[in-house]
Amino acid sequence: MNILELTDNRGNIMYNVAIMGATGAVGQVMLELLAERGFPIGELRLLASARSAGKEVEFEGETHTIGELREDSFANIDLVLASAGGSISRKFAPCAIDAGAVVVDNTSAFRMDPSVPLVVPEINPQDLATHAGIIANPNCSTIIMDVVVWPLYRRSRVERIVVSTYQAISGAGARAMEELESQTREVLDGKGARPREMPHQTAFNLFSHNTQIGAEGYCEEEMKMVCETRKMFHDDDIRITPTCVRVPVMRAHSEAVNLEFEEVVDESEAREILAAAPGVEIVDDVEANHFPMPIEASGKDAVLVGRIRNDISRADGRGIDLFISGDQLRKGAALNAIQIAEELVERDLLKAPVATAGS
16 A cells, blocks of 8 residues: 655645634634644544534635544544543543544643643743653643743743733633623623623623632642643742632733742843743833733734833842733634644654545
């Protein structure tokens, strides 16, 4: 049997790509970014629950029909972009790997598995070389923080991070976004807001992140920021104390970050480092009082950083304060996953698709 690489008319290798959770908020942004970034797709297979199967989606001028996600959905697929929930990934990712695909998983299912690399390409792309069929995408709040912290960490090890998040409702999915919109209309019409997707009213309100509180008093979202940062930085001793909050913002998370360094790092040096950092854009106009805002971060690939200033509570010059905004659906989820896929192609860590002659 002859095995032929699938190529385009210029001889570039093409890859058969499946999206698990194609109808969700992250899945839809994945489709947008695959087109925007020109990822070399041979076949595109869109997969979702039985409820969504049969729906039609446009991609680059062609109509694609959503297929039902099943154990046998991955034949001849090279890359799976998964964003359908942790339990779904735990069930179906092994099926994809057994079929010969590489899975980039956007859920929490495999992030803390020591055998699975957890990757942000601006931070630890070298860890991709250790993958055995699956790569985990970190949590959105972790990605948005660490893209900014890492270049500063490389200058001087960060000993401690104190972070408070202002997390957009998009982190809870498409239905939660719809609920924020409907609740806002209800409240403005003088009606009482009716929480359905979220435990509390989201319109004109904020509340502690809606994940379970553990024995130590931190919620799951907060512990993700702790554990995932340590894993990606390969630094189990970095001290991190987060407070995660849901806010009535549709899209893009924001974070107030205080960093404590081993050495002196002043404001001007931090600004210079961040100006050159990949995936980071400085928005820091003191005269106009214009700093990162979620409304301006929405739809952008870069994480915005401003309010860059020395920590005046420290006399030793080892503290910096920052304010960050980043699009949760792009860099916080879909974009990072596709950047991982691009790195896999660049490093020849994603198998070339094959087809039998005459197929």
